[in-house]
Amino acid sequence: MVVEVRLFATFRKGRFKKREMEFSEGSSLDDLLKRLKISKKEAGLLLLNGQYASWKDKLAAHDVVSIFPSLGGG
Amino acid sequence: MAGYCGKLLRINLSSGEIKDEKLDLAMAKKFIGGRGLATYLLSGEIDPGIDPLDSANKIIFATGPLTGSRAPATGRHMVVTKSPLSGTVASSNSGGFWGAELKRAGFDLIVVEGKSEKPCYIFIKDGAAEIKDAEKYWGKLVSDITEELVEESGDPKTRVLCIGPAGEKLSMLAAVMNDTYRAAGRSGVGAVMGSKNLKAIVVRGTGRLVPAEPEQCKQVLEKVRKKIKENDVTAKGLPTYGTSVLVNVINELGIYPTNNFQKSHFGTADKVSGEALAEKYLVKNMACYGCPIACGRYSKVGDVEGEGPEYETLWAYSANCGVDDLAAVIKANKWCNEYGLDTISAGATIACAMELYEKGIIKPDEVDGPPLEFGSSEAIVEWSRKMGAAEGFGAKLALGSYRLAEEYGMAELSMSVKKLELPAYDPRGVQGHGLQYATSNRGGCHVRGYMISPEVLGLPEQLDRFSLEGKALWVKTFQDLTAVIDSLGFCLFTSFALGVEDYTDMFNAIVGEEWEPGRMLEAGERIWNLERMFNLKAGVRPEADSLPKRLLEEPISDGPSKGHVHHLAELLPQYYKERGWDEQGIPSGTRLSMLDIA
Numbered sequence: 001m002v003v004e005v006r007l008f009a010t011f012r013k014g015r016f017k018k019r020e021m022e023f024s025e026g027s028s029l030d031d032l033l034k035r036l037k038i039s040k041k042e043a044g045l046l047l048l049n050g051q052y053a054s055w056k057d058k059l060a061a062h063d064v065v066s067i068f069p070s071l072g073g074g
Numbered sequence: 075m076a077g078y079c080g081k082l083l084r085i086n087l088s089s090g091e092i093k094d095e096k097l098d099l100a101m102a103k104k105f106i107g108g109r110g111l112a113t114y115l116l117s118g119e120i121d122p123g124i125d126p127l128d129s130a131n132k133i134i135f136a137t138g139p140l141t142g143s144r145a146p147a148t149g150r151h152m153v154v155t156k157s158p159l160s161g162t163v164a165s166s167n168s169g170g171f172w173g174a175e176l177k178r179a180g181f182d183l184i185v186v187e188g189k190s191e192k193p194c195y196i197f198i199k200d201g202a203a204e205i206k207d208a209e210k211y212w213g214k215l216v217s218d219i220t221e222e223l224v225e226e227s228g229d230p231k232t233r234v235l236c237i238g239p240a241g242e243k244l245s246m247l248a249a250v251m252n253d254t255y256r257a258a259g260r261s262g263v264g265a266v267m268g269s270k271n272l273k274a275i276v277v278r279g280t281g282r283l284v285p286a287e288p289e290q291c292k293q294v295l296e297k298v299r300k301k302i303k304e305n306d307v308t309a310k311g312l313p314t315y316g317t318s319v320l321v322n323v324i325n326e327l328g329i330y331p332t333n334n335f336q337k338s339h340f341g342t343a344d345k346v347s348g349e350a351l352a353e354k355y356l357v358k359n360m361a362c363y364g365c366p367i368a369c370g371r372y373s374k375v376g377d378v379e380g381e382g383p384e385y386e387t388l389w390a391y392s393a394n395c396g397v398d399d400l401a402a403v404i405k406a407n408k409w410c411n412e413y414g415l416d417t418i419s420a421g422a423t424i425a426c427a428m429e430l431y432e433k434g435i436i437k438p439d440e441v442d443g444p445p446l447e448f449g450s451s452e453a454i455v456e457w458s459r460k461m462g463a464a465e466g467f468g469a470k471l472a473l474g475s476y477r478l479a480e481e482y483g484m485a486e487l488s489m490s491v492k493k494l495e496l497p498a499y500d501p502r503g504v505q506g507h508g509l510q511y512a513t514s515n516r517g518g519c520h521v522r523g524y525m526i527s528p529e530v531l532g533l534p535e536q537l538d539r540f541s542l543e544g545k546a547l548w549v550k551t552f553q554d555l556t557a558v559i560d561s562l563g564f565c566l567f568t569s570f571a572l573g574v575e576d577y578t579d580m581f582n583a584i585v586g587e588e589w590e591p592g593r594m595l596e597a598g599e600r601i602w603n604l605e606r607m608f609n610l611k612a613g614v615r616p617e618a619d620s621l622p623k624r625l626l627e628e629p630i631s632d633g634p635s636k637g638h639v640h641h642l643a644e645l646l647p648q649y650y651k652e653r654g655w656d657e658q659g660i661p662s663g664t665r666l667s668m669l670d671i672a
Contacts, residue, residue, distance in 0.1 A: 069311060070311055071530075
């Protein structure tokens, strides 16, 4: 299945901004993070289709995954 | 004297009288300092019902006991007065270096009263103050006047606080600027200075601030600095991208208000994001006094350069106006800094005007400048300048979105609360944050109870942004803690890494006290209630604890947060209850007695 992955802030360095990636059925966000070599600790904010997700969540075809490092602002 | 200087400078611009007053320390500690102490003084010294631009209003420049100390990120001061924009108490916060300099000059706060017959400025050096003529500076832009006043002082280390032309022309959106690029932005505080013909306050201080308990202080600060260094937000996120990192976060969640809150997702947000800023126009970081975080951005496009833009500014001028031209946003930000305007309210007012124009309510022949069309780079830049200069239709914009929309019989299109324009988060997708907007004592403000922290960023813990459960207590707690941080003299960004125990430890070591964290939070609650009482006496009633109709009744139309409205009707009674107020939202006699402000 194909999933759209969007990376932000420091995660873009050495990777990409937006890309479609192929995963086998039953894959989880954890598998995605591993493939991108982003540790669970580093991944500050994980969104699945604009909603909060955890690394345990399973992926489905055409999902949009957004990954941010730990953040703050005002 | 430790922490506090123990001195208040009182200046009457009508009579020319300048007085040193001894600060009542017991009273100061009851309200901590800064925001709290200044609000207490203002409440006692003016009739809350007066016209804010009348000479009977007072304007107080207040530091906290920890401003200018060795504690990290303590370069902050507050500008406290009655707001001409909202009619509420105004307490507008700013960073930079001016506040620390005032402490070194020997004063905790300055109370300015009356009105000068001619443009003037105040010059303070090491405990002595004079009122000087400012006729030749009137009309000048912020960076020019800052440079000239520093030169005139003969000391390059002199710090300047001033208004630009917007304040002189009494714009409701006028800021009080300092150190060229820093702003006490909200609530039109610059207009109060303008109404007094006060152009600037120039300070030079060579005093030393020594903590009460140097050994204890050393240990506490070591602990606190370590926490800041080890926290991802304060050590990595903020230094790398500044607040602008939020653009993509908020947009990906679908709570990024677009086209005056008509939509909540902006397709080309990445072009006007923190990442784009870092890639294209960022020159270097900027830090305020004693700050290890250094979240400030110094950016340059062509021959336009300066500090900013911050997240709120990026939003107000991009998505909210439908613009995805980062260079134009930088230029609009620059005009706001030079004319002395609140970037949030300025951008939001232009967005409101754009909706009125889109709907044919503002007609093209009224508009003596670029058409007020969503998406127009030219419009956001030129209308900022015209607003700052009060030129043509710009003079109408300078009154803010509420008065603008109301004139056309469409007040509901002003996205504001208590006439203060809403900042960069759609409350329909962040319920607690919406409650903060509705109940903040100065109107539509994000920063006085920044619920984005738990509801979006997961700090201190992740809350469900759509849920209502427990939100009322969270909002109260954040509001009370923020009042503490503001009143101590810290930058709010330290709160990503520190807790109330840390602030209390630093206060104890520097001031020489033995407070428990509970006493700090109680002081915060006291300050909040004091502000509430001022507002009620000023005629700002609980009915104003509301949100624009659009956000209560129209669901978000697009993006990941589609379909949600804000459930204020459910949250507000819970909030009043948590605050110990009656069902009408009036602080009860019991609560006021408990807080010792009956």
